[in-house]
Amino acid sequence: MEALINYLLQFGHLNQQQIDLVKSKGVLRELKKDEYYAEAGKTPREIAFLTEGIFRVCYYNKQGEEITKYFIDENNFVVDINSYNQNIPSSEYIHTITDCRMIIFSKEAMQELSMTIIGWDVIISKITAKGFAEKVNKISTMMAEDATERYLNFFTKFPKLANRIPLSYLASYLGITPSSLSRIRKNISS
Amino acid sequence: MEALINYLLQFGHLNQQQIDLVKSKGVLRELKKDEYYAEAGKTPREIAFLTEGIFRVCYYNKQGEEITKYFIDENNFVVDINSYNQNIPSSEYIHTITDCRMIIFSKEAMQELSMTIIGWDVIISKITAKGFAEKVNKISTMMAEDATERYLNFFTKFPKLANRIPLSYLASYLGITPSSLSRIRKNISS
DNA sequence: GAAACCGTTTGCCATTTGGCAAAAAGCAAT
DNA sequence: ATTGCTTTTTGCCAAATGGCAAACGGTTTC
Numbered sequence: 126m127e128a129l130i131n132y133l134l135q136f137g138h139l140n141q142q143q144i145d146l147v148k149s150k151g152v153l154r155e156l157k158k159d160e161y162y163a164e165a166g167k168t169p170r171e172i173a174f175l176t177e178g179i180f181r182v183c184y185y186n187k188q189g190e191e192i193t194k195y196f197i198d199e200n201n202f203v204v205d206i207n208s209y210n211q212n213i214p215s216s217e218y219i220h221t222i223t224d225c226r227m228i229i230f231s232k233e234a235m236q237e238l239s240m241t242i243i244g245w246d247v248i249i250s251k252i253t254a255k256g257f258a259e260k261v262n263k264i265s266t267m268m269a270e271d272a273t274e275r276y277l278n279f280f281t282k283f284p285k286l287a288n289r290i291p292l293s294y295l296a297s298y299l300g301i302t303p304s305s306l307s308r309i310r311k312n313i314s315s
Numbered sequence: 316m317e318a319l320i321n322y323l324l325q326f327g328h329l330n331q332q333q334i335d336l337v338k339s340k341g342v343l344r345e346l347k348k349d350e351y352y353a354e355a356g357k358t359p360r361e362i363a364f365l366t367e368g369i370f371r372v373c374y375y376n377k378q379g380e381e382i383t384k385y386f387i388d389e390n391n392f393v394v395d396i397n398s399y400n401q402n403i404p405s406s407e408y409i410h411t412i413t414d415c416r417m418i419i420f421s422k423e424a425m426q427e428l429s430m431t432i433i434g435w436d437v438i439i440s441k442i443t444a445k446g447f448a449e450k451v452n453k454i455s456t457m458m459a460e461d462a463t464e465r466y467l468n469f470f471t472k473f474p475k476l477a478n479r480i481p482l483s484y485l486a487s488y489l490g491i492t493p494s495s496l497s498r499i500r501k502n503i504s505s
Numbered sequence: 506g507a508a509a510c511c512g513t514t515t516g517c518c519a520t521t522t523g524g525c526a527a528a529a530a531g532c533a534a535t
Numbered sequence: 536a537t538t539g540c541t542t543t544t545t546g547c548c549a550a551a552t553g554g555c556a557a558a559c560g561g562t563t564t565c
Contacts, residue, residue: 192459194451207448210441250440251400257447258397264454265384268490269376271523271551292513300458305552307514461521461553482543495522497544 126151129174129228132200136255137248146241150234156225163205163219168212171231173203178225179286181294184217193298195260196222198286203227206253223289272301273309316341319364319418322390326445327438336431340424346415353395353409358402361421363393368415369476371484374407383488385450386412388476393417396443413479462491463499 126148133139133147151174156162162180163169180197194217197203208215209232230238238245263282267275276299280287287295296306316338323329323337341364346352352370353359370387384407387393398405399422420428428435453472457465466489470477477485486496 186456186459190459192455194455206444210444246436246440250436250443253440253444254396254400254447257444257451260451261384261447261454264451264458265382266376267458268454269380269382269487273551297459302553303513304515304554308552311514463521492523493543494524494545498522501544 126228128176128200132174133248133252136251137244139242139248143242147238150238151228151230154227154229156221156227158221158224160221161218162203162221162225162227163215163217165216165218166214168214169204169209171204171229172209172235173227173229175199175201175203176226176228178221178223178227179289180225181220181222181290181298182217183220183294183297191297193294195264195298196283196286196290198283202252202256222291222294267300272299272305273313275299276306276309277313316418318366318390322364323438323442326441327434329432329438333432337428340428341418341420344417344419346411346417348411348414350411351408352393352411352415352417353405353407355406355408356404358404359394359399361394361419362399362425363417363419365389365391365393366416366418368411368413368417369479370415371410371412371480371488372407373410373484373487381487383484385454385488386473386476386480388473391446392442412481412484457490462489462495463503465489466496466499467503 129151130139130144130147139147154173156178162173165184175197177199179199180203182194182197183191184194186192197219203219205215205217205219207213235249239249266278270278276295279295279299283290292306293303296303299306301309319341320329320334320337329337344363346368352363355374365387367389369389370393372384372387373381374384376382387409393409395405395407395409397403425439429439456468460468466485469485469489473480482496482500483493486493489496491499
């Protein structure tokens with residue numbers, strides 16, 4: 126819980142009473158490696174704060190290939206925010222690629238926090254905006270790089286994670302085939 | 316102004332008095348083609364709603380190449396939301412590629428609207444989230460496509476704009492060189 | 506230990522894209 | 536119409552990436 130509170134405090138002030146209220150609304154949950162926290166077609170009714178482990182968010186394109194959109198690591202919120210906001214089915218899967226621990230806030234809990242804590246909505250919207258902006262920046266930077274640069278930059282961005290992620294997922298995230306990734310790794314090591 | 320109000324009403328309710336207040340805070344502005352609405356290094360102190368024209372958002376990478384991150388067309392808000400929220404200099408340029416008309420809301424105006432209209436912040440944060448999610452989806456879809464698909468999909472997404480955008484900007488957006496784009500266009504036309 | 510399975514690597518070749526320079530086309534000013 | 540400027544196209548070749556199948560390596564299962 127402490128990691129969550131520290132994270133929230135980066136985006137706005139909360140007094141001790143408010144902090145305790147937030148803590149009281151969060152429910153701990155664990156998932157094993159290779160489980161699905163969320164699935165396409167289902168309407169999300171909660172938000173998760175990931176305290177341990179790595180998620181990957183993926184979908185299937187028209188050719189039926191599974192595409193990894195991005196990875197989510199510790200100390201980040203996880204939800205398909207538009208499906209959540211608009212109460213519509215999500216089109217993406219959220220998949221654990223390691224054992225994960227998270228703190229869950231139901232939609233009802235979020236609404237209570239929103240009504241009780243002045244400034245809560247602002248904190249949440251700042252977090253949402255920052256998370257999205259990071260994704261947009263990362264992905265749009267990737268578009269302008271070749272695959273080798275994308276791979277190397279992934280290491281600097283996720284130094285601890287790069288070796289915990291199956292290469293097939295990483296390849297799809299980098300927009301290349303597993304064989305190409307394998308060749309790139311070979312070239313780099315020499 | 317009507318387009319703006321209709322846009323806002325998609326995300327939440329506003330009564331007539333609130334609508335009038337919003338209108339009273341918006342200031343019309345025009346920019347000619349090939350001007351900069353915002354520049355890297357400057358801290359944004361306002362938000363623009365684009366009613367006519369096309370922006371492109373771009374930056375310079377380490378190699379000094381200008382990279383087009385994305386285009387913004389009519390009926391969308393424009394701002395580097397994180398720089399705006401955190402009062403820090405932006406790292407991107409916002410450039411008109413056609414003559415543009417927009418409605419400007421100063422930070423002060425936004426704060427007044429936020430304090431006066433219950434639910435204003437929620438509307439704004441939903442808009443922000445939706446805008447970002449669209450960008451993330453678009454860009455991350457592009458990562459999984461080859462350049463020809465990216466080019467064709469751009470047409471379906473921006474049917475009216477594709478022919479108004481210089482190909483050099485489009486190439487950089489698609490992550491390829493102008494010559495590659497030219498060859499792709501040649502192949503398609505045959 | 507053998508077999509089956511899964512993820513990764515490699516080899517081979519086709520296709521795509523980049524880099525560079527020149528040519529062509531479009532556009533504005535005179 | 537001519538000139539100058541910019542954008543786009545083209546040609547040439549090199550480099551990067553994809554597609555496919557086979558090989559390799561590690562793990563699990565029996």
